[in-house]
Structure formats: structure tokens, C-alpha cells
Amino acid sequence: MFDALTHPIREKIIRVLGEQGPSTYSELMEKVGVKETGKFNYHLSKISPFIEKRGKLYSLNERGHELYNFLRLKEGLGVKRVSVIEPTRVSRVGVIFCECHGEVPRFINLEELSSKLSEVENIVAVEVFKNVCSPENFQKIKKWIERNLLDGIVVVGCSPEIHNGLRELLSTIDVPYETVNILEGCIRINRSSPKEAFEKIKCMINGAVRAVNFKPKSSRRTVRIPKSVAIIGGGVSGLIVARYMTLMGFETYLIERRRTLGGRIMNWSSVYGESDCASCMMAEIISSVLEFKNLRIVTNSEVTQISGKIGDFQLIVKTNPMYVDAERCSLCGRCVEVCPIEKPDERYLGFTVRKQIAIPLSTAYPKAVVVDEHDIQRCLSCRKCEEVCPSRAINFDAKGMESIYRVGAVVIAVGCENYSGELLKKFKHRSITGVITNDELESLLSPEAPIEEVLLRSGKSRFKKIAIIQCINEIGCSKYCCILARKYFEILKKMDSSMDIRIIFEENRIPTDAPLDNLKGLPIYIVKNLRIEEGPKVLGDEFEWDCDLVILNLGEDPRKRIMELKKLLDISTTNKGFLNPDTLPFGIFACGSITGPKTYRELIYDAQSTALKVASLLVKSEVTVEEEGILLDEGNCGACGLCGTVCPFNAIKFFRDRMTVDQFKCKACGLCIAVCPTSALHLSSINEEELLAFMDEFSKAYFKPKVLVLACANCGYPAFIDAGVKGVEYTAKAFTLKIPCAGLVNSELITHALKRGFDGVLIAGCRKDSCRYGLGAELAERRIENIQLFESMFRNRVKILQLSAVEGRIFAKALDDFVHNLERS
Amino acid sequence: MGIKSLKIGFLQLVGCSGCLTSIIDSTVFKEIWNKGYIIFFPMIKDGGDIDSCDLVFIEGSASKRDEKLLKKVRTKVKRVISIGSCACFGGISSNVKELELKPIHSMIEVDLELPGCPPPENLISTLLYALISGKEFKHKTVNVCSECPFHPCKAKYPIIIREIFPKGKSERCLLEEGILCLGPITRAGCEAKCVVQGGSCYGCMGLLKSDSLTSLVDFLALLAIPKELKYDVVNILNLYGKREYVS
Numbered sequence A: 001m002f003d004a005l006t007h008p009i010r011e012k013i014i015r016v017l018g019e020q021g022p023s024t025y026s027e028l029m030e031k032v033g034v035k036e037t038g039k040f041n042y043h044l045s046k047i048s049p050f051i052e053k054r055g056k057l058y059s060l061n062e063r064g065h066e067l068y069n070f071l072r073l074k075e076g077l078g079v080k081r082v083s084v085i086e087p088t089r090v091s092r093v094g095v096i097f098c099e100c101h102g103e104v105p106r107f108i109n110l111e112e113l114s115s116k117l118s119e120v121e122n123i124v125a126v127e128v129f130k131n132v133c134s135p136e137n138f139q140k141i142k143k144w145i146e147r148n149l150l151d152g153i154v155v156v157g158c159s160p161e162i163h164n165g166l167r168e169l170l171s172t173i174d175v176p177y178e179t180v181n182i183l184e185g186c187i188r189i190n191r192s193s194p195k196e197a198f199e200k201i202k203c204m205i206n207g208a209v210r211a212v213n214f215k216p217k218s219s220r221r222t223v224r225i226p227k228s229v230a231i232i233g234g235g236v237s238g239l240i241v242a243r244y245m246t247l248m249g250f251e252t253y254l255i256e257r258r259r260t261l262g263g264r265i266m267n268w269s270s271v272y273g274e275s276d277c278a279s280c281m282m283a284e285i286i287s288s289v290l291e292f293k294n295l296r297i298v299t300n301s302e303v304t305q306i307s308g309k310i311g312d313f314q315l316i317v318k319t320n321p322m323y324v325d326a327e328r329c330s331l332c333g334r335c336v337e338v339c340p341i342e343k344p345d346e347r348y349l350g351f352t353v354r355k356q357i358a359i360p361l362s363t364a365y366p367k368a369v370v371v372d373e374h375d376i377q378r379c380l381s382c383r384k385c386e387e388v389c390p391s392r393a394i395n396f397d398a399k400g401m402e403s404i405y406r407v408g409a410v411v412i413a414v415g416c417e418n419y420s421g422e423l424l425k426k427f428k429h430r431s432i433t434g435v436i437t438n439d440e441l442e443s444l445l446s447p448e449a450p451i452e453e454v455l456l457r458s459g460k461s462r463f464k465k466i467a468i469i470q471c472i473n474e475i476g477c478s479k480y481c482c483i484l485a486r487k488y489f490e491i492l493k494k495m496d497s498s499m500d501i502r503i504i505f506e507e508n509r510i511p512t513d514a515p516l517d518n519l520k521g522l523p524i525y526i527v528k529n530l531r532i533e534e535g536p537k538v539l540g541d542e543f544e545w546d547c548d549l550v551i552l553n554l555g556e557d558p559r560k561r562i563m564e565l566k567k568l569l570d571i572s573t574t575n576k577g578f579l580n581p582d583t584l585p586f587g588i589f590a591c592g593s594i595t596g597p598k599t600y601r602e603l604i605y606d607a608q609s610t611a612l613k614v615a616s617l618l619v620k621s622e623v624t625v626e627e628e629g630i631l632l633d634e635g636n637c638g639a640c641g642l643c644g645t646v647c648p649f650n651a652i653k654f655f656r657d658r659m660t661v662d663q664f665k666c667k668a669c670g671l672c673i674a675v676c677p678t679s680a681l682h683l684s685s686i687n688e689e690e691l692l693a694f695m696d697e698f699s700k701a702y703f704k705p706k707v708l709v710l711a712c713a714n715c716g717y718p719a720f721i722d723a724g725v726k727g728v729e730y731t732a733k734a735f736t737l738k739i740p741c742a743g744l745v746n747s748e749l750i751t752h753a754l755k756r757g758f759d760g761v762l763i764a765g766c767r768k769d770s771c772r773y774g775l776g777a778e779l780a781e782r783r784i785e786n787i788q789l790f791e792s793m794f795r796n797r798v799k800i801l802q803l804s805a806v807e808g809r810i811f812a813k814a815l816d817d818f819v820h821n822l823e824r825s
Numbered sequence B: 001m002g003i004k005s006l007k008i009g010f011l012q013l014v015g016c017s018g019c020l021t022s023i024i025d026s027t028v029f030k031e032i033w034n035k036g037y038i039i040f041f042p043m044i045k046d047g048g049d050i051d052s053c054d055l056v057f058i059e060g061s062a063s064k065r066d067e068k069l070l071k072k073v074r075t076k077v078k079r080v081i082s083i084g085s086c087a088c089f090g091g092i093s094s095n096v097k098e099l100e101l102k103p104i105h106s107m108i109e110v111d112l113e114l115p116g117c118p119p120p121e122n123l124i125s126t127l128l129y130a131l132i133s134g135k136e137f138k139h140k141t142v143n144v145c146s147e148c149p150f151h152p153c154k155a156k157y158p159i160i161i162r163e164i165f166p167k168g169k170s171e172r173c174l175l176e177e178g179i180l181c182l183g184p185i186t187r188a189g190c191e192a193k194c195v196v197q198g199g200s201c202y203g204c205m206g207l208l209k210s211d212s213l214t215s216l217v218d219f220l221a222l223l224a225i226p227k228e229l230k231y232d233v234v235n236i237l238n239l240y241g242k243r244e245y246v247s
């Protein structure tokens, strides 16, 4: 295998094929950058065991992919090794106060505070600005830093987490800095206890002045952004993003799990408010991009790994065997004629019959017959169609393959599934004839549906009375079901105006935010204890109706997709269980129904705005990013492997006794740091000393009890900010520190805080199922359980709180209770 | 080197003589014996006055009765060194509950501690050499795993533990096999001899982090361990752990 790597040209060929997928001979030559064919052929022949040729295309075979992965790993492995972490030693600190539109001076006397501060060691300058975040101040501030020869800055004002302007300012400053968010973190939450608040602010600033000494040197790095994007999911959202990206000239990969594009909407008859049929609309979008060379559509394929960082994302994509070559299939239908296997067509409720190999919808893309893969064994023993196909498009020996794409941005548009949980059983879906889902209704209503045949086989000549049951969903309102109900109402009425159609809600399951306005003027029934019985018959308290058809109007169900995504990325979810797009890594975007239920129009707008966001990243030739990762103090590492037992991303590997980190995979969550028994690991973005400096200064506050809140960056800290934004008032006796993940809190940190004089420690983390790093919340919880088991004095003094980012009120309440309990004991 | 003559004494409190035997076996001991530094060694050399020593090594844990002796030693002797896990943490001997045995440092201040049950001979030699030549003795900062042939542990969280002690010799990291091993949180120096010989590490070299409770808690949080076994672990650790490490 290593023979292949002895020459740079051979390595390059492997890389090009691995990164960009199959290429023709001349493409390959050009990309590798070799001019003479003789030389090229020579090297190509040397690596022939790793390459296969199908038709005109060269690609990597299985061994080739292994080799390619090895090459990638080789460059991605490595951890920055340090022996001692040196503090930066800051001696001239400047404190900048922001008046935050006057809100700060209304609450505290800045002059008094400034004069107190100028006595603090190391502080050489204090300056008050009206609004530090207005760009015209940036230059002034820079000059001020230079003039005073400052080597450290403390910015006192609002929270950079929610204020873009402050973030922008900070990105232009190149001395180490700390921020103190007195606005959301104190003033707005402690209005009625000004004395404590003043003390708190003083301690917070002192903490920052000390902590800035340990602030790791920012390791900013400029990365080139490849002008390419991978879009995962070829439904409405994915297609629209793909269309815009292609039109704007970016290299675009559209990866779809099914064999045809379009997603769930392809089954639909129409979209409310749009004149065209749903699948025709999709077909139009698809055909509008097909002619572009810079779009590659990869169907029948799943993404099995996403790694890398901004500037270089790698996606490993597994393509299932393509038994039908779409380029060759002319849809003549000879194969369908000879196919001996017949089965019920699930698309039309199983009332009609289809073959094992079938012609897809006329609007489907790629345009080729489709083989039912669940039953592929039966095909392998028949193969009649393979023989009759005049264009030799069918090949049951086809193998799947794996390709790697390297791109500058990734868009997640995987969509949701239709709800398929317990409520379907409760309402007797298909267990009673005549009870179907709206999805099934959609396919019956589609222009190509053999509706007469379905009617004939279902034993009904026509439907007169139809019940539409709403809110078949457990996670709250899906937003579009009410519009759908109106759509069904109107379509069905158009078919037969004498139909009796009723829209039925179950009283206790109507979401508070349901857009019932959309149903204005329609016959709505709100029923208690809704049930369905044989007939079908709709029953409830004081309600009974015999009808012909019951339609269960399904909501969105993101659960399965979220589980799949969790294997690929560190994601966090909203409180309803959808993907939270704001917490995705830089360069990864999400849109469509996976980020929350949307109507068709909303989907389009969402996709458009996502396309714009992606484009505004890709048009930049380079961006500056903060390098995040872990540092290893090698002299202290015993290579015990404990760090590897918790790493959620399998980033830790051992090579001959030495611990190494795959930089592509490491997300700097810090879980490994908390478990390392020899304290050999450190985060490059936060120094432990920095945290301790804050803690020490906080602990000097005079009041009692004094509480330290360690809040994770994904849920706990945003909740703390949320309380500030909402202006919820609560105890002033708590200091909140931001940490990357609750999993970073180990008992060492907790005991340190308690020894320093805190009366209680509250850890505010995510819910276990929405922890971005999977294990963080759980590990923190187990450590606290254990610490209380062994040391009874900790029993009431350490607590863990699990919440979501928007639960500021819950955060405030929990903290109040905690302080209250400490006061009593 | 600089030091012309030294007076060294060895004291035995409640211990099994294992530590003293290891000391005798160590290479540097022979050297200092030949030089005549040793003026007091239980059952081998007597007569010298322990109070006049520059250095006193103590084996075994102390009971209330020993307090007077210890205090006297402390006031007269320049450097007091606890040797072996009994002297450092209570160790095996503290299993004798009736005597209420305690580690030496809980009664008097100790200048240096060398744990191990018994302490490895090469460490004893290094320590003795450092003391007679005026050099600094440094404890290792890595864990027992670093010396174990089976590292790194390849298990995944949660590490499922079924047994406290191994039943037979293992060819893999014990944690992967579902057997408790305290190697990761225990200070290196013993060449992981227990694991090599088919046992598991029960932490006689003492816990690595200064606050033993924390390393214990954080380690246990990684294990899925039946509740009844959890208390066995705590018992083991009570012999070698629950204390502040003095070095």
C-alpha cells in the first residue's frame, strides 16, 4: 500500500478521486496537473490495485477508499503538545464601560465605580463610552488601547452572546480581553437589590481583571473557503437551496436518500394557494437546474460522516447499488411487462397492484424505472428484466460505493417524517376500513391516481361524509395542518358539492398556538374524548357521526431524523425536538421542516434566506476563525485511555502509546478534560486558571449565601441571558460563569468552589436528550450523584438543573429556590 | 556529595515489616549501611538514640499510644518520612478496627511520603539516594496505566464493571473485561506489578490528584457498577485514599 504513496503524483490521483469522486481520464489528468499521457499512464498503472474503471469513469475501489482515508487521517491527526501553560501576564489592563443606551448609568453610579476601580492593581485606564458597539467607536477604542499601552481589556456592558455589535468590536481587538455582562447578567435581574448588585458588579469586574491574565492567546486562523456546498436532502428546501446555489455559480452537491428527488411533497396532489400540482412544481424546479454543470445530484445515497471544520468539511457519502442506470433507461416499460412479481401498491393504499419493477411518477427525477429494494433477493433469482431491457440499463450486479466530498459549506435540509406514533393506533388507522392518513389521501387525489379502481376495490361507490381529524401529533402544532384541512375541504367540495365534510378537533389536544384562523367559515367540531369505531364512526362526548371516510391529518415528526443527525454532528434541539439551527458549527446551515414545522410558503422563504446565508459565506475568499481544540501536557499523560472512553466524536486515538486527537473530529467539548485523571488535558479556548480566577474574585463578595452557577454554553448560559432579556427579577446572590458543556464540571471544580467559600454550586446544563455533545449532561449528573453519595456535606449544596436555552424563567425560579434552601439550612 | 555523615533511623509502628524488608532489599540501603549511617533499625540495629537522627523513616500506622513517641520524634528530628501505605494512609493495618489506627500525618507533620504496599524497591533507592545526596525527590505525575502493558483502555462509557477482583489472568485492560482497576487514578511507580501478575490495581500507591475524593468521584462516574460493589470500592479507597496527599 505504501508503494502507492512513494510518489506525489500517485498520492494526488488518490486524493483527487477521493475528494471529487469519479472522473474521466482527461478530467483526472487536468486536476492532477500532469501534461504528458505517458507519465500519467505510468503512475496510474502503479496504483491500479486501488482504482476501478467503469465506462469512462475512474474511481476508487474499496481499498482505494481505505488508502484515501488513511491519507486524510494522517493530516488530521495531531494534538498541540504543551508542557506548561504560561499565563500571558497582563500588567496594563483597561476597563471599558458601555452605557448601553443609558441603561447602565441609570442603575449604577459609574463615576463612583470607576474611581474605585482605578485603585485596583493592574488597572491603568478606565473609560466610559455611550455605546461601544456602534462602529464609529471602534477606531476610537483601538486608539485608546494603543495610547494607554494596554495589554489587556475588560469590556463591561451587555452580553456578546446576543449583541452583534459587541461581538464585532471584540473581533477587531487584538489584545486579550474578557467581557463582563452586567446588563443581562445583573442590572436587569437585580433591580430591587442595588446594594448587592453593586457588590456583584465589582466582583465581576475584579474577576475579569484577574482572569484576563490567563486568557489563552487567541489563536485566530485565516481559512480559505472552497466555493462549494453540499446539501443534504433533496426535498422542497434542499432543491430550492440547490437551485440558488447553482445559479450563483457554486459547485453544488445535492444528496438525497431516496432514489428520486422531491421528498414527501411528491406524493401530494397540490399545495394550497398554488395553482400547479405539487409534483409538477417540484419537477419544474428540478428541470430548471439540470442543465447546469456545477450541480451534481447524488440520489440513493446517505451521508455517513461529516467531519472537518470551516474551510474544509468532508462528507463521506454512501451510495446504495444503482440497479437501474438512469442515463440509459428510456422508460420503455419492457421490464415492467416481463416482471413476474406483483405486489399491492402502497401508494394507493394497497388497493391497486404494481410490479416489483415499476414506472415512477411522470414528474420523478431521475427518470428511470424503480426496483423495490426491500425484495431485491427475488430479483436476483429472476433477472428477466435485465435480459429484455433494450438499452441494457438494468444490472443486478451493481455495487454500492462510497465517495468523499470536500466542501466549503453544508446545508442540512433533511426534513421530517410524517407522524407515525401511538395516536395512529388510538384512532384505528387502517385497522378500520376507511380510516386513512392525509398523506394517503394526497396520493389518492394526485392526478395520476387510479381513483376509480381504488373506489371500486374499497367497496364504496363514492364518499359522501368525510371526517378530517386534526392535530395527529404529539409535539405541538405543525402549523400547516389547518391549511391542509382547508385544502382538502375545498378540493373535495369541488369534486362533489353535496359532500358533508367536518373538521374535528379533540378538545384537550388543540395546541394553544394553532392557526385556527385558517379554518374560518368551515364546519369545525371540537369534541371531548374522541374515538373512532367500526363503520367508520366518529364518537365523542355528546358527539356521534357515521361517515364514509376518516382522514387523520398528520403532523411533523422530527425524532428519527434528529437521531440520525446526532450520529453525524453535535447538534442541539429546540424544546419541541426540532433541530436548533443557531447552534450548528460555523459553516453548517439548516433549513426546512427539520428546524420546525413550516407551511409551503414558509419553506420557500426559509430556503431562500438560507441560500443567501450560505452564499454570503461562500463569496468570501477567506474568513478568520478562532482555533478551538485541546492541548495536551504530554509529560502528565499516562495514556490510560479514559479520555477516549467519553469522547462523543471518537476523536481520540492512540498511536504507539501516545494520545492523539483527530483535529477534524474534535469539537472542543471538553468532556475528555474533565475525566483525565492526571489533568493532562486543557481546552485551548478557556484556561482552567481563568475560571478559577473568576471564581476566586466572585467568592469575595460580602453577602451570604453565595452561589456559583456553572452554566453550559448551549442551554444554561443562554437561559441565564434569556432571564436577563426578559427582565425576570431574581436573587442577586449568584454569580454565573459560562463553560462549554456541563460535562466539563468535575468534582474537582465543585470542591474548589466550595472550599473558596461558595455556599452552593448550581450546574445549569442542557436536558440529557438535547445535550449537544451527547454525554455532557449525563456525566455531570452522575458526578453529582456520586459526590453526594460520598460526602454528605455536599448534599444540599450542589445541584444540577437541566433546561433549554429559552427557559430563563425556569432558571430564575430554580436559582431563587436554591438560594432560599441554603438560607434555611 | 556535600553530606559527610548522616544519622538515619527506621521506626516500626503497626506494620507488617514488608516495607522494612523492601528497604533492606534495595540497592542504596546496602550502601548507606556500609557507610554506617544507620543507627536504628528494628531487630537489626539498636542502641542508638532515635532522637539524635537527622532522618527518620516510619513504617506502619499509628494508634493513640504512639502519639507521644511521634511528637518527640517530630520535635527532635529534621525530616520525618512516612514509608509504605500504612504509614501514609492507614493501609492494610487500619483494617484492625479496634486499634483505631491512623496515618502518621494525622498526628504529626510529615516531610515526605512514599506510599506503596510495599513501596517498590527502585523508588526506595531513588528516595534514599536523593536524601543522602541532597537532591529533590519527585513523585511521578502519571498514573499506573502508563506502566501497564494493557494501556490504553479501549472501553466506551459507561464502563461496565462486574467484578472487583479478576478471576484469572487477563490479556487486556481489566476495565475492558468488566473488572475494576484503579490504575487510572493511582500514582505510577510500581510498574503496575499487580496487573502484570494477574491481579488488579487497588491503588496502594495512593491517588493522583491532591483531593482524593474528586478523582474517585469522577472515575466512578464513568463506571456502571452495581451498588453493592460500590461500597467495596469505597472500602478499598478508605485504606489508600480518603485523605489529602502530602508530598
Ligand code: SF4
Pocket: A636, A637, A638, A639, A640, A641, A642, A643, A644, A659, A675, A676, A677, A678, A679, A680, A681, B152
Ligand atoms: S485521560 Fe489523560 S492521562 Fe489518560 S490518556 Fe487521556 S490525556 Fe492521557
Ligand code: SF4
Pocket: A630, A646, A647, A648, A649, A650, A651, A652, A661, A665, A666, A667, A668, A669, A670, A671, A672, A673
Ligand atoms: S472529548 Fe471533546 S474535546 Fe475531547 S477530543 Fe473528544 S471532541 Fe475533542
Ligand code: SF4
Pocket: B014, B015, B016, B017, B018, B019, B020, B059, B060, B083, B084, B085, B086, B087, B091, B092, B093, B116, B117, B118, B119
Ligand atoms: S504498607 Fe504494606 S508492606 Fe508496608 S507495612 Fe503496610 S501492609 Fe506492610
Ligand code: SF4
Pocket: A640, B144, B145, B148, B149, B150, B151, B152, B153, B172, B173, B174, B175, B181, B182, B183, B184, B192, B195, B201
Ligand atoms: S488494566 Fe488497569 S492499569 Fe492497566 S491499562 Fe487498564 S486500567 Fe490501566
Ligand code: SF4
Pocket: B116, B117, B144, B183, B186, B187, B190, B191, B192, B193, B194, B195, B200, B201, B202, B203, B204, B205, B206
Ligand atoms: S498496581 Fe496498584 S495496587 Fe499494585 S502495587 Fe501498583 S499501585 Fe499498588
